[in-house]
Amino acid sequence: MNDQESRTPQFSRTVAIASGKGGVGKSTVAVNVAIAIAQHGNAVGLLDADVYGPNCHMMMGVKSLPPPQGKTIVPAMVHGVKVISMGLLVGENQPLAWRGPMLHSAIKQFVGDVDWGDLDYLIVDLPPGTGDAQLSISQILSLTGSFIVTLPQAVSLADARRGLELFKQLHVPVLGIVENMSYLVMPNGERLDVFGQGGGEQLAKDTGVDFIGNIPLDPEVRVGGDTGNPIVISQPESQAAISLLDIADAIARISTTQAEAQQSSSIPIEIVE
Numbered sequence: 001m002n003d004q005e006s007r008t009p010q011f012s013r014t015v016a017i018a019s020g021k022g023g024v025g026k027s028t029v030a031v032n033v034a035i036a037i038a039q040h041g042n043a044v045g046l047l048d049a050d051v052y053g054p055n056c057h058m059m060m061g062v063k064s065l066p067p068p069q070g071k072t073i074v075p076a077m078v079h080g081v082k083v084i085s086m087g088l089l090v091g092e093n094q095p096l097a098w099r100g101p102m103l104h105s106a107i108k109q110f111v112g113d114v115d116w117g118d119l120d121y122l123i124v125d126l127p128p129g130t131g132d133a134q135l136s137i138s139q140i141l142s143l144t145g146s147f148i149v150t151l152p153q154a155v156s157l158a159d160a161r162r163g164l165e166l167f168k169q170l171h172v173p174v175l176g177i178v179e180n181m182s183y184l185v186m187p188n189g190e191r192l193d194v195f196g197q198g199g200g201e202q203l204a205k206d207t208g209v210d211f212i213g214n215i216p217l218d219p220e221v222r223v224g225g226d227t228g229n230p231i232v233i234s235q236p237e238s239q240a241a242i243s244l245l246d247i248a249d250a251i252a253r254i255s256t257t258q259a260e261a262q263q264s265s266s267i268p269i270e271i272v273e
């Protein structure tokens with residue numbers, strides 16, 4: 001193995017998509033954002049860290065991984081994104097129970113034993129809650145930051161806030177809040193606020209974190225996820241896709257600024273004589 005091959009891959013920006021609450025659209029956002037950022041010519045990886053209920057592979061339309069190279073796991077390459085998910089390593093219907101140390105070593109393997117190559121962005125899809133996966137990922141990866149997904153409703157906001165505060169405690173910068181399922185446009189053109197209104201912006205105000213956009217409810221988003229043909233590809237002209245593309249641009253821009261700030265603060269000052 002030459003020096004080139006044995007070099008640790010570099011991830012320029014590592015971005016976690018998180019929420020204390022389940023079912024709010026973390027995986028949907030992670031998948032569509034990863035694709036959208038890759039469409040701009042970036043090298044992008046998508047790490048599905050939801051080892052309890054992995055979904056990213058299905059949402060990306062991946063059924064299997066390429067054969068491993070020795071002990072190195074080779075990620076699937078789909079829609080321009082390198083993807084790794086526990087769902088690709090275990091049987092389809094196999095329930096996954098993880099104790100903390102096992103989960104930690106599984107996530108460590110996903111980072112260290114995968115042939116990611118150098119990446120401009122590694123997008124990490126987290127499971128819901130404030131548990132072992134969140135702790136492990138922030139210990140294993142030097143995260144550029146996290147983005148919190150919430151619905152507009154009070155219950156979701158409370159859970160999202162718990163997730164947000166956990167990252168603050170772990171010294172992971174919380175870089176933005178995304179509100180999903182913000183409204184539904186009815187066939188007569190009326191807007192229905194299915195889950196209430198304005199909660200994401202309120203959370204942003206309360207926590208001092210930037211609000212970076214909202215995504216409407218659209219059955220086509222769900223269809224895109226179920227069929228492995230995410231909406232930014234299947235219906236890029238739809239409002240939901242436009243919102244996701246804008247959110248992807250914001251995530252790319254904000255995490256780039258943050259990564260540059262982190263880098264410059266960690267570079268020792270060179271004294272010119």
Ligand SMILES: Nc1ncnc2c1ncn2[C@@H]1O[C@H](COP(=O)(O)OP(=O)(O)OP(=O)(O)O)[C@@H](O)[C@H]1O
Pocket residue numbers: 021022023024025026027028029050053055126127128180181215216217218219220221222223225226240
């Ligand atoms: N804007 C949307 N419009 C319609 N359906 C959506 C939207 N966002 C997500 N969904 C659907 O809602 C369901 C839950 O979304 P998703 O799996 O992304 O949430 P999650 O937060 O990752 O869930 P979990 O906590 O279980 O990991 C999926 O079926 C998805 O396709």
Ligand SMILES: [Mg+2]
Pocket residue numbers: 026027028050055125126127
């Ligand atoms: Mg998910």
